Amino acid sequence: xxxxxxxxxxxxxxxxxxxxxxxxxxxxxxxxxxxxxxxxxxxxxxxxxxxxxxxxxxxxxxxxxxxxxxxxxxxxxxxxxxxxxxxxxxxxxxxxxxxxxxxxxxxxxxxxxxxxxxxxxxxxxxxxxxxxxxxxxxxxxxxxxxxxxxxxxxxxxxxxxxxxxxxxxxxxxxxxxxxxxxxxxxxxxxxxxxxxxxxxxxxxxxxxxxxxxxxxxxxxxxxxxxxxxxxxxx
Amino acid sequence: xxxxxxxxxxxxxxxxxxxxxxxxxxxxxxxxxxxxxxxxxxxxxxxxxxxxxxxxxxxxxxxxxxxxxxxxxxxxxxxxxxxxxxxxxxxxxxxxxxxxxxxxxxxxxxxxxxxxxxxxxxxxxxxxxxxxxxxxxxxxxxxxxxxxxxxxxxxxxxxxxxxxxxxxxxxxxxxxxxxxxxxxxxxxxxxxxxxxxxxxxxxxxxxxxxxxxxxxxxxxxxxxxxxxxxxxxxxxxxxxxxxxxxx
Numbered sequence: 001x002x003x004x005x006x007x008x009x010x011x012x013x014x015x016x017x018x019x020x021x022x023x024x025x026x027x028x029x030x031x032x033x034x035x036x037x038x039x040x041x042x043x044x045x046x047x048x049x050x051x052x053x054x055x056x057x058x059x060x061x062x063x064x065x066x067x068x069x070x071x072x073x074x075x076x077x078x079x080x081x082x083x084x085x086x087x088x089x090x091x092x093x094x095x096x097x098x099x100x101x102x103x104x105x106x107x108x109x110x111x112x113x114x115x116x117x118x119x120x121x122x123x124x125x126x127x128x129x130x131x132x133x134x135x136x137x138x139x140x141x142x143x144x145x146x147x148x149x150x151x152x153x154x155x156x157x158x159x160x161x162x163x164x165x166x167x168x169x170x171x172x173x174x175x176x177x178x179x180x181x182x183x184x185x186x187x188x189x190x191x192x193x194x195x196x197x198x199x200x201x202x203x204x205x206x207x208x209x210x211x212x213x214x215x216x217x218x219x220x221x222x223x224x225x226x227x228x229x230x231x232x233x234x
Numbered sequence: 235x236x237x238x239x240x241x242x243x244x245x246x247x248x249x250x251x252x253x254x255x256x257x258x259x260x261x262x263x264x265x266x267x268x269x270x271x272x273x274x275x276x277x278x279x280x281x282x283x284x285x286x287x288x289x290x291x292x293x294x295x296x297x298x299x300x301x302x303x304x305x306x307x308x309x310x311x312x313x314x315x316x317x318x319x320x321x322x323x324x325x326x327x328x329x330x331x332x333x334x335x336x337x338x339x340x341x342x343x344x345x346x347x348x349x350x351x352x353x354x355x356x357x358x359x360x361x362x363x364x365x366x367x368x369x370x371x372x373x374x375x376x377x378x379x380x381x382x383x384x385x386x387x388x389x390x391x392x393x394x395x396x397x398x399x400x401x402x403x404x405x406x407x408x409x410x411x412x413x414x415x416x417x418x419x420x421x422x423x424x425x426x427x428x429x430x431x432x433x434x435x436x437x438x439x440x441x442x443x444x445x446x447x448x449x450x451x452x453x454x455x456x457x458x459x460x461x462x463x464x465x466x467x468x469x470x471x472x473x474x475x476x477x478x479x480x481x
Contacts, residue, residue, distance in 0.1 A: 031252065039359070042359060043356070050294065050353060050361065051353060051362050053296075053300045053362050068246060070249070071252045071253070071256075072253035073249045074253075078475045079474060082261075089271055171287065171438070172272065172273065173275070174288065175438070177279055178287075181288070182288075187353060187361050
């Protein structure tokens, strides 16, 4: 099917769905993360299993996050939950829409699919070496191997996990889909995984921004806004 | 260093901007809308069945049930009731009902009882599992005869915070839910003062602040706009918690 499409001039480097979602999702994730830090300040302990409230039950004592890192900028569980409640919908429905669009427009199959041969140690090592040399040429494909793996992990594992763990924590959703919390090991486990995935996403974002800065930030930003041209050497 | 300062400034401006937006009326309306969406999803994903909070085995009960909010009631009247074992405690049912009631604990215990082991989820994030026993709110409401114009149940409590007595409310969907119970027993023993003696609400599909303690009665209303500051609960009025506490 791919071979029949031979009009690369028309195709943009990033599809409209990708660009729209990228920026909407950025806003949603930043707000969810920062309001989440405010919510975390309400009870700074994490537990495994279904229940937990005592110091003795905790597996992690979470530090207090300062006002400059939280939304709103002073401690308010009520206001932080308001932000979380609004942008959780933007985030979840946004991801669902992006996934459907990317299945339809071929973005997932064309750009994110990896083959078994790609996982050969020699190939992975070669890709790491090119990264360390700050050489981001990808010989034809849009993304190199490490990029594909990183994006796929975020899109298909981390982001969906944020959503399902969030759903499992909500008592109303828990009554509708009780198997979700069971699958995640109980409500407090879901809460712990929610917290861990949030930080994993934050780390991804730091790496993502760093690599954009190292690989021609102006062009990268421009392309993610206008779409760019597909035939340009990326 | 310059760039770092710029980033810090942008960050601070963003946070301050968000805090400002959070105080506007249109953001409040947006939150109310989102609250409705969540509630709709919670009910809709039940696909027509009555969604039920998970129930646990008695062996899964937490070793201790934490008390939060008020853990004692600071009034001589309450202390006298506590000393007398709540023999003269009355639970009143008023507002939009055909037959207003004033029920003793003995009368409430004579109704069909429901025992459920459920997980209590505090808005702060912690959870505890306990076994609760008491009559379903629906059987009390049936006895009183709810008028068709009633849309909410307001729960009145004996405890107070700085700005007045605690209260809460729920809609008829939650009021008539099979797991909504007026609990007088915790883990098989009489409810202690720490957890809301002699009666507390269990409304299992919502967070802890809905589980009103030290219940003195309920009132059926068509709207809670004229009660307290009009938001349907003490924390809703004074701190801004969402009225639908199922999220």
